[in-house]
Amino acid sequence: xxxxxxxxxxGIGLHHVYRDRANLPDLGPFVRFEFPTIGHxxxxxxxxxxxxxxxxxxxxxxDEIPLxxxxxxxxxxxxxxxxxxxxxxxxxxxxxxxxxxxxxxTRLIRVGRHDETRRPRIxxxxxxxxxxxxxxGVFLGDLTAHENQDQLRHGGFLPRLMSFVTxxxxxxxxxxxxxxxxxxxxxxxxMRDRFGSKRRAKEEILARYASFIYMGRGQYGFAAAAEYxxxxxxxxxxxxxxxxxxxxxxxxxxxxxxxxxxxDTARVVRRRNQTLALMEANGFxxxxxxxxxxxxxxxxxxxxxxxxxxxxxxxxxVLEAFNDGWTGLTADDLxxxxxxxxxxxxxxxxxxxxxxxxxxxxxxxxxxxxAKGLLQGAVVVLRNGDASxxxxxxxxxxxxxxxAVYSDFNRVTRSQRQPGSAMKPFxxxxxxxEQMFDLDTMVPDEPIGVPMGGTRGTKWISNYDRQFKGVMxxxxxxxxxxxxxxxxxxxQIGIESVLRTSxxxxxxxxxxxxxxxxxxxxxxxxLELANAYRTMASGIVAQPYVIRTIARTSGGLPIDRxxxxxxxxxxxxxxxxxxQEGLRGVVRMPTGTAHSLDSRSFPIxxxxxxxxxxxxxxxxxxxxTYGPDGITVAVRIGFDDxxxxxxxxxxxxxxxxxxxxxxxxxxxxxxxxxVPAFPPRxxxxxxxxxxxxxxxxxxxxxxxxxxxxxxSIRPLVAP
Numbered sequence: 098x099x100x101x102x103x104x105x106x107x108g109i110g111l112h113h114v115y116r117d118r119a120n121l122p123d124l125g126p127f128v129r130f131e132f133p134t135i136g137h138x139x140x141x142x143x144x145x146x147x148x149x150x151x152x153x154x155x156x157x158x159x160d161e162i163p164l165x166x167x168x169x170x171x172x173x174x175x176x177x178x179x180x181x182x183x184x185x186x187x188x189x190x191x192x193x194x195x196x197x198x199x200x201x202x203t204r205l206i207r208v209g210r211h212d213e214t215r216r217p218r219i220x221x222x223x224x225x226x227x228x229x230x231x232x233x234g235v236f237l238g239d240l241t242a243h244e245n246q247d248q249l250r251h252g253g254f255l256p257r258l259m260s261f262v263t264x265x266x267x268x269x270x271x272x273x274x275x276x277x278x279x280x281x282x283x284x285x286x287x288m289r290d291r292f293g294s295k296r297r298a299k300e301e302i303l304a305r306y307a308s309f310i311y312m313g314r315g316q317y318g319f320a321a322a323a324e325y326x327x328x329x330x331x332x333x334x335x336x337x338x339x340x341x342x343x344x345x346x347x348x349x350x351x352x353x354x355x356x357x358x359x360x361d362t363a364r365v366v367r368r369r370n371q372t373l374a375l376m377e378a379n380g381f382x383x384x385x386x387x388x389x390x391x392x393x394x395x396x397x398x399x400x401x402x403x404x405x406x407x408x409x410x411x412x413x414x415v416l417e418a419f420n421d422g423w424t425g426l427t428a429d430d431l432x433x434x435x436x437x438x439x440x441x442x443x444x445x446x447x448x449x450x451x452x453x454x455x456x457x458x459x460x461x462x463x464x465x466x467x468a469k470g471l472l473q474g475a476v477v478v479l480r481n482g483d484a485s486x487x488x489x490x491x492x493x494x495x496x497x498x499x500x501a502v503y504s505d506f507n508r509v510t511r512s513q514r515q516p517g518s519a520m521k522p523f524x525x526x527x528x529x530x531e532q533m534f535d536l537d538t539m540v541p542d543e544p545i546g547v548p549m550g551g552t553r554g555t556k557w558i559s560n561y562d563r564q565f566k567g568v569m570x571x572x573x574x575x576x577x578x579x580x581x582x583x584x585x586x587x588x589q590i591g592i593e594s595v596l597r598t599s600x601x602x603x604x605x606x607x608x609x610x611x612x613x614x615x616x617x618x619x620x621x622x623x624l625e626l627a628n629a630y631r632t633m634a635s636g637i638v639a640q641p642y643v644i645r646t647i648a649r650t651s652g653g654l655p656i657d658r659x660x661x662x663x664x665x666x667x668x669x670x671x672x673x674x675x676x677q678e679g680l681r682g683v684v685r686m687p688t689g690t691a692h693s694l695d696s697r698s699f700p701i702x703x704x705x706x707x708x709x710x711x712x713x714x715x716x717x718x719x720x721x722t723y724g725p726d727g728i729t730v731a732v733r734i735g736f737d738d739x740x741x742x743x744x745x746x747x748x749x750x751x752x753x754x755x756x757x758x759x760x761x762x763x764x765x766x767x768x769x770x771x772v773p774a775f776p777p778r779x780x781x782x783x784x785x786x787x788x789x790x791x792x793x794x795x796x797x798x799x800x801x802x803x804x805x806x807x808x809s810i811r812p813l814v815a816p
Contacts, residue, residue: 134434313356410491519708627731707748
């Protein structure tokens, strides 16, 4: 009963292996040695930020495999590799002798019972040549993954009959094995044709095996395994490293069992020594070498794969950026090592930003210990001239004791939160553009109501200090972040003017057409906010970007992206100059919310604005050095669940110190070029105002005291 289907199956199998050349896979990537490997993201100076891979593999050419490693592989896997044509006929008797014929009788007795998983396998494991193992991994992954299912995966009379006798799993294994043999014979012939000789074809196949095979712990290929387990490049292994070569070859046989483990060294050493014995038996090493290598202690120094990533938000942004103009490229190209990415980020600036944010969070947690490990923050640094990202931190390095990774939520690009008073400069710039106001225009700081719509009545606007100072110069209102003045100006010019100006600066998120938007009630991302300040500082419109260029791993010209060129902002120069001077005044004026930056300990001229959202939920500071050669830094700190930071935890107290540390370190270490100076005439006008030489300052001195104070209204927004 068994002989008939077995004979028929044998005939079909021989025809399939040696004559059938239908439905063959594409051999092109195999010939070109295009296995999935490691993709890297590099900083602007060529320093690696991260290595990404679905399979952490290093491609190794034949001449890069040390002789002792080749010998260990051949002794363990396929001693006749260089003489056979894909199938080692000399090993067939050994394989046939291992067929579990008795298992067939057992199956016949138990036929019809649904306990397939408990039945012994008929066909033994092992016996595959290196070429067979390689084609199984490269081309037959799907068949191998499903061959142990109880469902027959192949139609036809003979498979069904064999399934009745041997069970579907055995038929699935046999069908996969036949396809493995067919592809092994075909690949060997094709490689001989393409490389000109059997020897060259064998060398190329062995190199592909040594690069492709899984080696445990997420490592693929002998080179990746050597560096991971021994912290050594594969090429450095010599004859005296026979123990290391044998251990690596043993891993390839069964990574789950033989990958070095600090908790179970006996099994690994036993397998290593078996491989050494095979190497000696095949004449690859002497008995003395085998004995000495077998007696060596296990020298494994595995490197941790989950090292703390210093730029997780940058990597996340890079992966997101493939959807933005890089035609034909996806994140898969990077994860499979087909491309290498060169980012705009400077790793030195990134380190400064990481540390400054951690220091800022620690200072807050010293004041409020209950928040330890829970407070979050985000920082982004842009070059003013082209909006390239110099550094980006989307969250703290450890949150609830878990290290940050690139798949975490990036609070720079994805978190939309209210900007608070950091929105006010857009109101003032819109007013300057409408040519209705300048910095010395007198404006009223007095109670003002905002209609809530419907029957909800009016919301009365107040200031952070719960005071109204009456008529004051516009530059003072901006420096002191007077809420009432910002709403009053918005009423004069119309909210649409504020929205148009915001869009012209780079705010892409739709803003609500309500007066409260002037006080930062509409949500934006930190990157948008930083870019808008960058535009005000430079007068240049540009879209922020994090990828400088992309190169194909296989060589060729760099891949360029069509990017909109930076262009002058569509606002008159005089308006920009006025908002720049106003934001410089936020720092220089004694009553300005960022006046702490005007000191000998901070010798960097900057302009900027604090922001604190309603109920002290977020603290912000965004500031810039002057002009296209400067940089812009945006900092936002708050809880993810939107709880309050606590009373008096303002942008000036929580976020500004982070900005200060970043600027001091970046310019102190000359990481962004020399510090740009503000135009002398701009600085002189502020000085004249502070000295009382401008008419507006004299006028303010005569403001009636009846305008000065109203304390009964709760603040809506802090500075």
